[in-house]
Every structure is written in C-alpha cells, then in structure tokens.
Amino acid sequence: MADERASITIRLPKDLLDRIREAAICNSHSANAEIVQCLSREFVPEDQPMSQEDLDDALLDAAETYIIGADDEAVMHLLSKRFVYAAHRYKDRKNKTPK
Structure with missing residues (x-):
C-alpha cells in the first residue's frame, strides 16, 4: 500500500511557528515533521x-x-x-x- 499524504495550509501565530521551528532544530528534523509528530501523538487511533x-x-x-x-x-x-x-x-x- 502506498503512503497516502495530504497537504493543508494553516495560519499560525508567529511565536508558535518559532517554537515549532526551535523544537524541530533540537530534534534534527523539519518543522513539518515536528508538526506531524505532535499531531500523531495527540490523535492516536x-x-x-x-x-x-x-x-x-x-x-x-x-x-x-x-x-x-x-x-x-x-x-x-x-x-x-x-x-x-x-x-x-x-x-x-x-x-x-x-x-
């Protein structure tokens, strides 16, 4: 089965985006990967x-x-x-x- 992905555009407060980027740098991955990881932890099946x-x-x-x-x-x-x-x-x- 192929990996199905979707795109979404969201508006974030600048300070939240800055914290996401900072966490991503600390975790050695992209801001997108940081967001996906956070959402995956929150929305566990x-x-x-x-x-x-x-x-x-x-x-x-x-x-x-x-x-x-x-x-x-x-x-x-x-x-x-x-x-x-x-x-x-x-x-x-x-x-x-x-x-």
Whole structure:
C-alpha cells in the first residue's frame, strides 16, 4: 500500500511557528515533521496501544488533575516528582543522540 499524504495550509501565530521551528532544530528534523509528530501523538487511533512514555505522561497528568483540591504540600511533592522524571527523560534522550 502506498503512503497516502495530504497537504493543508494553516495560519499560525508567529511565536508558535518559532517554537515549532526551535523544537524541530533540537530534534534534527523539519518543522513539518515536528508538526506531524505532535499531531500523531495527540490523535492516536483508539485501537493502537499507548507507548510506555505516553502512558507515563497520561498517568502523571491524571494524578496532577486529581490533586488539584489537595493541599499545597501534596501538589509540590507531585510536581517535584514530575520535574525529576522529566529531567531523567531529557537526560536519557540526550544520551541516545548520536554525536
């Protein structure tokens, strides 16, 4: 089966386009590829299982939403765990990047 592609023209705020371009440079691909990757993560077919990374993110997001009514200490504890988790993921990705 051939790869079916479609074209679309969209208008973006300049600052959003700048952030997309910056992310694309950091990820060593085009702005178009960055947009496609972001949209692919957001619009996953329901019958496709989530990756472990996406599942972890969803669980952390749900936990953050759940504790909105909790005391400040609990919120800060969860946010600090998320920061540490994100820092480890960033470090892992950086170490996997070929030099």
